[in-house]
Amino acid sequence: MRRRSFIATACIACLGAGSGALSALLSSCAPEDVVTGDLEGESIRVSLPLPGPGPAHVVRANGYPETIALVTGSDGEIHALLLRCTHANNPLQKSGDGFSCSLHGSRFDTEGNVIHGPASRPLRQLKTRIEGHAVVIFVGTEPTSSR
Amino acid sequence: MSATPSRLATILTLILIATTCRAVSQDEKTTLGGYGNAVYTRQMESGDASVDLERVVLFIGHTFSRKVSLVSELEMEDAKVTGGEGGGEIAFEQAYIQFTLDAAHRVVAGLFLPRIGILNENHLPASFNGNERTQVETYIIPSTWRELGAGFYGENDVLPVEYSIALVNGLDASAFAHGSVIREGRFEGRNASAEALALTASIAKSSGNARIQVSGYYGGAAGLPPAEVDTLPIHGGAFGTPVALAEADAQITAGRFSLRLLGTLVSIPDAGSINDAFHNNTPRSARGGYFEAAYNLIFPSDAPDANVETANTGNAYAATAKGATAFIRYERLDMNASLPANGVRDGTLDQHHLVAGASYSPLRDIVIKADVRFQWTGAPPGGSGGEQETTFLTLGIGFEY
Numbered sequence: 060m061r062r063r064s065f066i067a068t069a070c071i072a073c074l075g076a077g078s079g080a081l082s083a084l085l086s087s088c089a090p091e092d093v094v095t096g097d098l099e100g101e102s103i104r105v106s107l108p109l110p111g112p113g114p115a116h117v118v119r120a121n122g123y124p125e126t127i128a129l130v131t132g133s134d135g136e137i138h139a140l141l142l143r144c145t146h147a148n149n150p151l152q153k154s155g156d157g158f159s160c161s162l163h164g165s166r167f168d169t170e171g172n173v174i175h176g177p178a179s180r181p182l183r184q185l186k187t188r189i190e191g192h193a194v195v196i197f198v199g200t201e202p203t204s205s206r
Numbered sequence: 207m208s209a210t211p212s213r214l215a216t217i218l219t220l221i222l223i224a225t226t227c228r229a230v231s232q233d234e235k236t237t238l239g240g241y242g243n244a245v246y247t248r249q250m251e252s253g254d255a256s257v258d259l260e261r262v263v264l265f266i267g268h269t270f271s272r273k274v275s276l277v278s279e280l281e282m283e284d285a286k287v288t289g290g291e292g293g294g295e296i297a298f299e300q301a302y303i304q305f306t307l308d309a310a311h312r313v314v315a316g317l318f319l320p321r322i323g324i325l326n327e328n329h330l331p332a333s334f335n336g337n338e339r340t341q342v343e344t345y346i347i348p349s350t351w352r353e354l355g356a357g358f359y360g361e362n363d364v365l366p367v368e369y370s371i372a373l374v375n376g377l378d379a380s381a382f383a384h385g386s387v388i389r390e391g392r393f394e395g396r397n398a399s400a401e402a403l404a405l406t407a408s409i410a411k412s413s414g415n416a417r418i419q420v421s422g423y424y425g426g427a428a429g430l431p432p433a434e435v436d437t438l439p440i441h442g443g444a445f446g447t448p449v450a451l452a453e454a455d456a457q458i459t460a461g462r463f464s465l466r467l468l469g470t471l472v473s474i475p476d477a478g479s480i481n482d483a484f485h486n487n488t489p490r491s492a493r494g495g496y497f498e499a500a501y502n503l504i505f506p507s508d509a510p511d512a513n514v515e516t517a518n519t520g521n522a523y524a525a526t527a528k529g530a531t532a533f534i535r536y537e538r539l540d541m542n543a544s545l546p547a548n549g550v551r552d553g554t555l556d557q558h559h560l561v562a563g564a565s566y567s568p569l570r571d572i573v574i575k576a577d578v579r580f581q582w583t584g585a586p587p588g589g590s591g592g593e594q595e596t597t598f599l600t601l602g603i604g605f606e607y
Contacts, residue, residue, distance in 0.1 A: 123309060124272055148235065163606070164332075177239055
């Protein structure tokens with residue numbers, strides 16, 4: 060009984076510590092991570108500069124059924140990733156330092172690499188181009204590559 | 207009997223040919239996947255040991271168009287199903303159509319797993335620590351809990367949060383069983399009564415490497431034909447003889463450490479009427495929670511592997527990444543936290559569990575697990591003595607693809 064009581068007390072202490080850490084983490088929530096783009100034919104135009112610290116921003120555009128991530132690399136270059144799981148084609152959500160799939164739990168880092176299966180292939184990268192004060196993402200039928 | 211494998215091979219070949227040869231639109235795509243696990247369990251005090259191929263699941267998905275897709279998972283438990291013998295089950299774990307409304311909203315319809323707790327949606331072997339799914343998410347939240355209905359999933363970009371709301375069939379209180387709270391009352395898509403209905407909802411918020419979620423369920427449990435309900439001392443109707451479940455959980459990753467916390471409560475206010483009708487010792491309430499800490503023993507930076515695919519190399523597959531994790535989990539659950547006047551308290555349902563173990567992945571999608579679970583419970587009804595202690599050693603292997 061004493062052992063059980065000790066375990067229970069230790070766990071309650073850990074719960075308290077965890078709750079404190081959690082409230083601190085959640086207080087830093089960043090809605091500026093989501094930006095709106097304009098769908099123009101087979102491309103989406105997103106105004107620059109991107110808000111917030113990044114490095115990953117979620118892009119949504121009226122009329123386009125997919126979510127895209129714009130990731131600013133350490134070299135300052137902007138990459139676009141299609142947020143569709145490469146395992147079962149399910150939509151991904153931004154979570155932590157990357158993206159996750161609620162269907163089977165696959166996770167990807169902000170470069171699109173698989174960090175947890177069952178997905179095995181990196182996220183599809185979409186072609187981008189800087190035009191003035193905007194980044195243009197090509198969302199037509201021919202993405203540049205499976206990264 | 208020897209013809210069975212060749213017959214199966216012929217059928218699979220025909221399916222593959224049919225899949226390959228049919229004209230498909232540019233967006234149409236069929237995907238295959240699966241997972242499974244086998245375990246060896248030894249109860250240390252009695253010396254009883256067993257080994258079981260717990261499950262093998264085949265996932266088949268199909269994208270009909272950019273906005274419409276099918277998700278299905280066919281599961282076989284315990285390797286074999288034989289007429290007249292106990293054990294073994296073949297069942298669809300999921301089978302639903304998903305309609306994408308826009309980038310942030312989608313609707314699902316069919317047999318699906320509502321977003322309740324941590325494991326109900328995500329329960330592949332490499333997704334949780336230990337060979338066994340948590341006791342709390344087995345007996346208080348009866349994962350994997352799938353029902354028939356329709357659900358709406360969305361993301362709000364302003365807060366920002368993820369949310370879901372679903373309407374599904376309710377439960378069958380006549381099937382509730384002593385020692386498993388509401389678990390046996392699930393229909394799981396099989397001849398489900400639509401007399402009782404249930405609403406479930408969840409809201410989750412992620413920030414940095416933390417995610418917090420709350421979810422709930424409220425539904426009727428008189429899943430019987432109205433004529434039958436009229437003869438029983440329970441309330442019929444969509445939300446008659448209600449069951450309510452509330453849950454909150456958090457997952458945090460910080461460097462090599464990861465933490466999981468979950469707490470949940472089930473309330474069955476009409477438990478007395480259910481017991482009068484079905485004599486199944488249904489509790490008025492049950493509750494549980496757990497705390498788990500894990501340490502990642504092999505960080506990617508510890509063992510850079512030239513064969514690992516990265517976004518930059520564009521190679522074919524990243525499955526060579528190794529992994530190892532040690533963990534400890536404490537669970538507390540009471541399946542008869544409160545009882546109606548006609549209930550009988552069973553101390554063995556008031557449980558503490560301490561689980562410690564480790565897992566090793568020689569490849570990303572293969573996991574080998576070993577753990578020890580200490581279980582403490584109260585005494586059985588009418589039993590003498592106090593706390594009972596039981597120890598389980600479990601070894602297992604799992605895969606996913």
